[in-house]
Amino acid sequence: MSDALILSPLDAIHRELGASFTDFAGWDMPVRYSSDLAEHHAVRTAAGIFDLSHMAEIYLVGPGSGAALDYALSGTLSTIPLGRAKYSLLLNDEGCILDDLVVYRMGEEEFMVVANAGNRFVAADAIRERARGFECVVRDDSDSVALIAVQGPNSATILAGVAGLEVEGLSDLGYYRCLHATFGSTPMIIGRTGYTGEDGFELYIASSDAAELWRALTAAGEGHGLVPCGLACRDTLRLEAGMPLYGHELNSSLKPEQVNAARAVDLTKDNFVGREGVQAGVSAGAVVLVGLRSEGKRAGRADYAVHSNGRTIGTITSGALSPTLGYPIAFALVEPDFAELGTVVDIDVRGTAIPATVISLPFYSRKAQQ
Amino acid sequence: MSIPTELQYTSEHEWVRVEGDIAVVGITQYAADALGDIVYVDLPAVGKTISSGAVVGEAESTKSVGELFAPVSGEVVEANKAVSDSPELVNSDPYGAGWLFSVRVTSLGELISADAYAALIAE
Numbered sequence: 001m002s003d004a005l006i007l008s009p010l011d012a013i014h015r016e017l018g019a020s021f022t023d024f025a026g027w028d029m030p031v032r033y034s035s036d037l038a039e040h041h042a043v044r045t046a047a048g049i050f051d052l053s054h055m056a057e058i059y060l061v062g063p064g065s066g067a068a069l070d071y072a073l074s075g076t077l078s079t080i081p082l083g084r085a086k087y088s089l090l091l092n093d094e095g096c097i098l099d100d101l102v103v104y105r106m107g108e109e110e111f112m113v114v115a116n117a118g119n120r121f122v123a124a125d126a127i128r129e130r131a132r133g134f135e136c137v138v139r140d141d142s143d144s145v146a147l148i149a150v151q152g153p154n155s156a157t158i159l160a161g162v163a164g165l166e167v168e169g170l171s172d173l174g175y176y177r178c179l180h181a182t183f184g185s186t187p188m189i190i191g192r193t194g195y196t197g198e199d200g201f202e203l204y205i206a207s208s209d210a211a212e213l214w215r216a217l218t219a220a221g222e223g224h225g226l227v228p229c230g231l232a233c234r235d236t237l238r239l240e241a242g243m244p245l246y247g248h249e250l251n252s253s254l255k256p257e258q259v260n261a262a263r264a265v266d267l268t269k270d271n272f273v274g275r276e277g278v279q280a281g282v283s284a285g286a287v288v289l290v291g292l293r294s295e296g297k298r299a300g301r302a303d304y305a306v307h308s309n310g311r312t313i314g315t316i317t318s319g320a321l322s323p324t325l326g327y328p329i330a331f332a333l334v335e336p337d338f339a340e341l342g343t344v345v346d347i348d349v350r351g352t353a354i355p356a357t358v359i360s361l362p363f364y365s366r367k368a369q370q
Numbered sequence: 371m372s373i374p375t376e377l378q379y380t381s382e383h384e385w386v387r388v389e390g391d392i393a394v395v396g397i398t399q400y401a402a403d404a405l406g407d408i409v410y411v412d413l414p415a416v417g418k419t420i421s422s423g424a425v426v427g428e429a430e431s432t433k434s435v436g437e438l439f440a441p442v443s444g445e446v447v448e449a450n451k452a453v454s455d456s457p458e459l460v461n462s463d464p465y466g467a468g469w470l471f472s473v474r475v476t477s478l479g480e481l482i483s484a485d486a487y488a489a490l491i492a493e
Contacts, residue, residue, distance in 0.1 A: 020403070035461070036432055037407040232406055232433050297410040298430065320432050321409045350428070350435070 008053040009146045009207035010214055017228055025118035027054040029231055036232035040323040043196050043237055046225025047152030049217055050234060056120035057145040057204060058113040058127055062136030065111050069103060071272050072130035073113075074256065074265040080105050085176045085191050089256060089264050090115075090123055095277020097250045097259070099123045104178045104191055109136075112189065112204070114147075116246045130273055146210035150217060151200030151237075153366075154224040159190075159201055161220040164212075175199075183213050195234060197241025197364055236320050239329065242291065242362025248302060248317040249289055249331050255282055258333075259289040260361065287314060287333040291363060292347065292356040297321055299328035300347035300354065306332050307346040307353065313338050316347060322363060329363045330356070371491070372399045374465055379487035380441045385465060386481055393442045393478070396469040397429065397460060400491050406431040408457040413438075413449040413471050420446060422479025427470070429460065441481065444473040 005028035008014070014021070019030035030051060032039060042048050060068060066078025074089040082105055090099040099119040104112040115123035124140040131138050150158055159170060167181035167190060178191035186209040194200035205213050218226065235245070244250050249259055255278060256265050265278055292300065299319045300306075306314035319330030330347065338345055341360055346353040377385040383401035387394040402408065410430040420426050420440040427438035449471045453459050460468040482490070 031433075032406060035407050037409075037458075040432075236432055299410075301435070321430070323432065 006054070008051050009210040010051045010053060010148075013211055013214055014051065014228075019228070019230060022231060024054055024231055025116070027117060029054055030228070032230035032232045033228045036230065036236070037323050039227060039229040039233040040236050042225060042227040043152045043198055043229060043233065044324055045153070046227075047150060047154040047158055047221060048196075048227055048229035048233070049214070049221065050149040050151065050229050051214070052147040052149050052202070053207065053210065054117035055147050056115040056117060056123060056140070056142040057147070058115060058124050059139045059141055060111045060113065060127070060131065060136050061109060061139065062134075063109050064131075064135030065109055068127075068131035068134035068136050068138075069111060069113070070269055071134070072127050073101070073103070074272065074274065074278075075103075076266045076269050077103050077105070077111065082106075082108065083177055083179055085178050085193050087264055089261060090119075090126055091256075091272075091274025091277065092252060093273060093277060095255050095274040095280065096252050097246075097254055097256065097261070098126060098252055100244065100246055100250055100261070100264075102191075102193060104189065106178065106180065106189060119246060144207050146205055146207045148203045148205070148210065148214055148217065149194055149200060150203070150221075150226070151194045151196040151229075152198050152226075154226070155198075155200045158217065158221045158224050158226055162216050163219065164216055183209060183216070188213075195241075195243055196237040197243070197362065198237075198366055235318070236323055239318050239320055239331070240322050240324055240362070240364035242364075244289070244331070245318060254333075255286075258282060258286055285335060288336050288339045289317070290332055290334055290339050290358045291361045292316075292319075292330045292332050292345070293359045293363070294328040294330075294347065294354050294356040296328065296354070298349050298352070298354055300330040300332070300349060300356065305348040306334055306356075307348055308338060313345065324364050328354075328356075372465065373484045373488050375484040377465065377484060378481040379484065380439070380479065380481060381490060382439045382441070383491075384439065384441050386441050388475070388478070391475050392447065392472055393444070393475045394469050394472045395441055396464055397436075397438070398487070399464045401436065402461045402464045402468070405429060405436050406433050408460045411453050411457045411460065411470065413454060414440075414446045416446050416449055418446045420444065420473065422477070429457075438470065440473070441479050442473050442475050443477045443479065444475040446471055447474050448472045
């Protein structure tokens with residue numbers, strides 16, 4: 001175990017719970033507590049609690065915050081109402097993706113940008129650089145802010161019963177809405193957001209109070225099937241929900257239109273970093289992101305080749321035997337000629353060609369199951 | 371971490387129970403835990419001749435793929451169908467119902483004691 005790994009403020013709790021750990025972007029984070037399948041199913045049918053303290057929280061405060069974000073990111077953030085969250089992209093000058101993020105508007109002149117742990121410094125540096133000249137302060141509080149997610153159909157019931165949590169309007173809080181709350185005397189932010197495809201909440205609180213909040217949530221979850229969940233099931237949950245993961249489906253050589261993310265780019269706004277690159281479009285043969293479904297139990301995994309008639313036409317970016325659906329699913333970047341729904345390709349699963357069909361995303365939708 | 375003393379082990383995290391000229395093979399609890407929930411197992415075909423050290427199958431979890439190595443040389447006499455149908459047996463009972471295959475042994479490979487294996491995984 002490298003002592004260079006960063007420990008979560010909840011580290012002692014995870015060790016108490018007997019978690020297995022993994023190095024995630026330099027953080028020593030729980031990969032599972034007992035069974036990643038059981039944790040996955042708990043989130044789909046009841047509720048799970050996740051430590052996501054590795055995620056980066058970057059704040060913009062000041063009258064020019066919204067305008068700074070409009071310039072720095074792909075979407076229009078200045079006009080989102082107070083208490084809303086919005087998915088956006090950080091692009092480079094070429095219009096390629098440096099990170100995907102969620103922006104929460106927490107005040108008329110205050111925004112919280114949540115970036116991937118592995119892109120923390122890329123995102124913070126870029127936003128700080130791009131915000132220069134706008135009337136705002138950029139603050140990277142990632143080291144002092146913890147993030148706990150409660151995800152699953154029972155999560156609203158669980159949050160309603162947390163001792164010490166004072167919040168108004170939680171029961172009416174819509175998807176991708178957020179509000180201020182207090183836990184004891186500590187201010188916190190609650191968003192109805194997540195990365196699992198289920199109803200759920202993400203709770204941002206000072207690291208020093210995170211352990212107490214975790215225990216209060218766990219106590220409130222008794223009788224509601226709440227189980228601690230690691231990053232292994234988070235990955236299969238987000239994959240089923242058709243959500244991209246930076247470093248897999250998104251990277252700095254891909255443009256939004258290649259990965260179904262054009263909706264996160266607002267070309268109607270005046271000027272923003274990456275605009276010209278996005279407008280220039282992509283070359284004729286540029287790969288595009290698709291969803292693949294196979295039969296049997298053998299899943300394609302990241303970096304496996306995708307073939308058609310023996311020729312390599314793409315690469316798997318993420319894949320797993322879907323715990324909810326029971327068949328293998330995968331994201332792949334393929335040549336555009338093979339992106340049409342219903343196209344049959346082969347995944348090279350360690351030397352065996354496994355047929356797969358291009359299907360629509362997401363693989364799993366909680367609405368479709370109801 | 372369970373490491374039954376009556377079994378022999380390999381550095382590839384497999385266990386071997388030698389009964390006469392038959393060796394029953396499985397993976398250790400340590401290996402099963404490290405893989406996570408196993409969702410697919412590819413076992414060597416009955417009748418196949420295998421030699422110790424060679425890759426003879428795979429165990430896939432939701433997160434990763436582990437290769438199965440032949441810990442001994444000989445002919446495969448049985449592959450555990452229960453595990454093919456219910457791979458989770460490898461996680462729940464790695465030394466019992468989760469056994470993988472058995473071999474009529476012509477020569478044993480490099481096997482180590484439970485103590486030596488415990489020392490290996492403690493490293």
